[in-house]
Amino acid sequence: MAFPGVVSMDLKFSRADRSFRDEARAWLNANLPRERRPHSGDAMRQFDLAWQRRQFEGGWAGVSWPEEYGGRGLSLTRQLIWHEEYARADAPDNHLCFVALNHAGPTLIARGTEAQKRDHLSKILRGEVIWCQGFSEPNSGSDLASLRTQARIEGDHLIVNGSKIWTSHGHLSDWQELLVRTDAEAPKHKGISWLICDMKSPGITLRPIEIMTSPNQVHFVQCFYDDVRIPLGNVVGEINDGWNVAMSTLGFERGTAQVRDQIRYAYLVEKMICEAQRRLGSDSPLSNDEIGARLAQLRADMAAARAMTYMVTSRADAGLQDSRSSLMRAMVGDTQQRARRLALDILGPDALENREDDDWVYYYLRSFSITIAAGTSQIQRNIIGERVLGLPR
Amino acid sequence: MNFLLSDEQTQIVDSLASFLNDRAPVSRFRPPAPQIGNADRELWPQVGELGFLGIALPESQGGIGFGAAEEMLAYREFGRHLLSPSILGLTLTARLAAKTDSPLLEAALTGHLRVGLANARGSVRLGGECSGDFHLFDAKDAPWVLVCGEAGAALLRRSDFSEVAAVLGTDHVIGLERGRLAAASPEIWVDAATEPVQARAQLLLAAYAVGIAEATRDMAVEYAKNRQQFGKPIGSFQAVKHLCADMAIRTEAALCQVIFAGLIQAEEHAGVDFHTVAAKLVAVDAALKNAASNIQVHGAIGFTAETDAHSYLKRAHLIEQLWGDSRQQRQRMLAAAFPD
Numbered sequence: 001m002a003f004p005g006v007v008s009m010d011l012k013f014s015r016a017d018r019s020f021r022d023e024a025r026a027w028l029n030a031n032l033p034r035e036r037r038p039h040s041g042d043a044m045r046q047f048d049l050a051w052q053r054r055q056f057e058g059g060w061a062g063v064s065w066p067e068e069y070g071g072r073g074l075s076l077t078r079q080l081i082w083h084e085e086y087a088r089a090d091a092p093d094n095h096l097c098f099v100a101l102n103h104a105g106p107t108l109i110a111r112g113t114e115a116q117k118r119d120h121l122s123k124i125l126r127g128e129v130i131w132c133q134g135f136s137e138p139n140s141g142s143d144l145a146s147l148r149t150q151a152r153i154e155g156d157h158l159i160v161n162g163s164k165i166w167t168s169h170g171h172l173s174d175w176q177e178l179l180v181r182t183d184a185e186a187p188k189h190k191g192i193s194w195l196i197c198d199m200k201s202p203g204i205t206l207r208p209i210e211i212m213t214s215p216n217q218v219h220f221v222q223c224f225y226d227d228v229r230i231p232l233g234n235v236v237g238e239i240n241d242g243w244n245v246a247m248s249t250l251g252f253e254r255g256t257a258q259v260r261d262q263i264r265y266a267y268l269v270e271k272m273i274c275e276a277q278r279r280l281g282s283d284s285p286l287s288n289d290e291i292g293a294r295l296a297q298l299r300a301d302m303a304a305a306r307a308m309t310y311m312v313t314s315r316a317d318a319g320l321q322d323s324r325s326s327l328m329r330a331m332v333g334d335t336q337q338r339a340r341r342l343a344l345d346i347l348g349p350d351a352l353e354n355r356e357d358d359d360w361v362y363y364y365l366r367s368f369s370i371t372i373a374a375g376t377s378q379i380q381r382n383i384i385g386e387r388v389l390g391l392p393r
Numbered sequence: 394m395n396f397l398l399s400d401e402q403t404q405i406v407d408s409l410a411s412f413l414n415d416r417a418p419v420s421r422f423r424p425p426a427p428q429i430g431n432a433d434r435e436l437w438p439q440v441g442e443l444g445f446l447g448i449a450l451p452e453s454q455g456g457i458g459f460g461a462a463e464e465m466l467a468y469r470e471f472g473r474h475l476l477s478p479s480i481l482g483l484t485l486t487a488r489l490a491a492k493t494d495s496p497l498l499e500a501a502l503t504g505h506l507r508v509g510l511a512n513a514r515g516s517v518r519l520g521g522e523c524s525g526d527f528h529l530f531d532a533k534d535a536p537w538v539l540v541c542g543e544a545g546a547a548l549l550r551r552s553d554f555s556e557v558a559a560v561l562g563t564d565h566v567i568g569l570e571r572g573r574l575a576a577a578s579p580e581i582w583v584d585a586a587t588e589p590v591q592a593r594a595q596l597l598l599a600a601y602a603v604g605i606a607e608a609t610r611d612m613a614v615e616y617a618k619n620r621q622q623f624g625k626p627i628g629s630f631q632a633v634k635h636l637c638a639d640m641a642i643r644t645e646a647a648l649c650q651v652i653f654a655g656l657i658q659a660e661e662h663a664g665v666d667f668h669t670v671a672a673k674l675v676a677v678d679a680a681l682k683n684a685a686s687n688i689q690v691h692g693a694i695g696f697t698a699e700t701d702a703h704s705y706l707k708r709a710h711l712i713e714q715l716w717g718d719s720r721q722q723r724q725r726m727l728a729a730a731f732p733d
Contacts, residue, residue, distance in 0.1 A: 009398055287727050378635070392625070
């Protein structure tokens with residue numbers, strides 16, 4: 001395997017990269033929100049949008065997005081540096097902006113018309129809008145391409161009927177990236193279109209879905225579409241080419257943004273080591289304990305997960321983005337889930353208390369989604385087997 | 394920041410791989426080849442001539458002038474080909490000799506020195522005086538024996554060991570003996586505080602383990618594509634496909650962490666201990682699990698000596714034990730300073 005154009009394997013950051021890092025660090029120190037991020041509802045929406053707006057005004061939104069749409073037009077390495085500093089500063093994640101920043105936005109950049117880019121991209125970076133995802137359906141989960149929410153063309157509109165599910169924060173969103181069936185006769189991957197859907201459109205109703213973490217936690221909604229009219233100008237890519245549009249950017253969910261999480265988790269493991277030693281007491285060294293052995297292996301695996309992100313970033317910067325990022329995602333998911341489980345074992349009997357002031361139990365319960373969301377770990381392994389290793393379907 | 398090989402590094406790896414494919418295919422251990430001991434030492438002068446025994450030493454000391462990253466890439470190839478780990482005896486002796494201006498340097502660099510390896514059996518003392526019980530690997534006809542530990546690295550004479558007795562090795566293509574040291578003074582002793590030989594040794598062992606993980610992944614995938622049951626290649630079944638996917642995930646994790654640790658050593662960043670120990674833990678885990686999965690994917694033929702699957706497994710266990718097994722590495726991992 002030759003990688004033309006690559007100078008040398010190194011961990012060095014250029015002088016410009018280092019000064020970018022210094023600027024990011026200084027800005028974050030001066031601008032971190034002081035108030036705690038609310039956990040739900042409109043207060044959470046207002047918080048996330050305000051924090052996004054502040055990042056935009058500071059020049060830190062869309063580091064690797066093209067300049068003409070409000071981004072900085074910098075390399076993925078710079079984007080990675082920003083995420084690293086963001087996590088080191090323990091800045092709050094504005095989860096509500098995640099779909100717009102890491103999925104819908106990049107999809108529009110790759111496949112949107114000029115009008116679509118103009119209408120949406122800078123609003124995303126400026127923290128004016130929340131996007132959600134309308135992909136899964138009650139009967140189309142892992143087999144996403146079997147989706148049946150139907151759209152028929154009437155004049156210059158599409159009329160949508162059907163239902164989407166597992167839409168995170170759908171009740172707090174302005175726009176939705178919506179996959180619909182526009183040709184029921186075509187093979188299943190070839191009759192799908194990717195639409196920009198206004199969540200305030202008449203005919204949309206939402207059913208909140210509580211999740212397993214704690215009582216009254218609404219994270220998802222199910223969306224019902226009853227003759228919802230969407231302008232034809234909101235089709236991204238060609239009619240019936242929506243599967244390719246969706247696939248062109250799924251990788252963004254698995255890209256450099258991961259490094260934020262990885263650094264947070266590395267710090268979590270350090271906290272877990274302290275807490276485990278504190279609970280054991282000074283007479284009993286952690287290194288002789290079963291929990292100590294698991295923590296040590298976890299520390300090593302966390303380091304490796306981060307190294308995998310560096311590899312993915314290196315490949316992407318060299319124009320080699322490919323399905324190998326699914327290896328990273330699988331490793332990261334398993335390792336994070338293991339960390340959350342081990343945190344529970346450190347708590348011992350206190351793990352039976354789901355306390356608001358200590359989020360280890362909450363995030364343990366939450367961690368079950370890590371190996372389900374955005375393609376289960378089993379689907380990931382199919383992708384690895386078939387696209388990375390070349391095994392037959 | 395860049396984790397990809399440069400053109401030059403790719404050429405280095407390709408030239409080594411083609412030499413080893415030609416001269417050291419893993420099939421060299423299959424019956425009717427002699428089952429105890431190996432002839433890899435006959436390759437050392439050629440490996441030396443190609444420059445790999447001093448690849449990371451400066452040219453002024455007879456080396457090639459590359460660094461930890463290139464040495465790590467070479468050991469990954471050694472692992473893929475199950476080269477006798479006693480080659481570490483030469484690489485590390487050259488390093489020790491260069492550090493101490495020893496006259497043994499040239500013979501080590503040219504591959505004309507015979508150096509076996511010693512590994513502690515239980516608690517031993519290493520330093521200006523060494524004592525304790527050891528295993529000796531590929532040391533039968535070697536006048537020299539190299540041992541590494543957290544305190545540092547020592548080059549001993551084989552004649553320093555008493556009560557030497559041959560044992561059938563689990564990895565039987567590597568000669569194995571037991572021996573005892575009683576207050577032996579090494580020919581060369583380099584303290585860990587002076588030169589982190591142990592960290593380099595662990596990095597190279599980790600790279601070797603990555604080679605095993607890669608080779609077993611490739612062997613299992615190849616078999617899963619070709620072997621037919623129920624009228625289909627077995628790799629089309631998810632049970633087998635996911636075994637292979639797990640092998641690929643572990644291998645990528647190990648490779649990336651070994652590259653990370655190699656670059657940390659090469660560029661002298663903080664966190665050498667943290668990242669090197671992590672590399673050995675992750676890579677050995679990948680080698681052991683992949684070697685086991687490879688046997689499973691092969692089914693009954695994997696349980697025989699007619700495939701090479703068992704050779705990788707046995708070598709992975711040997712590499713795990715060398716100079717600190719995973720239990721000890723986990724203790725070191727817990728004690729290492731966390732590099733922010």
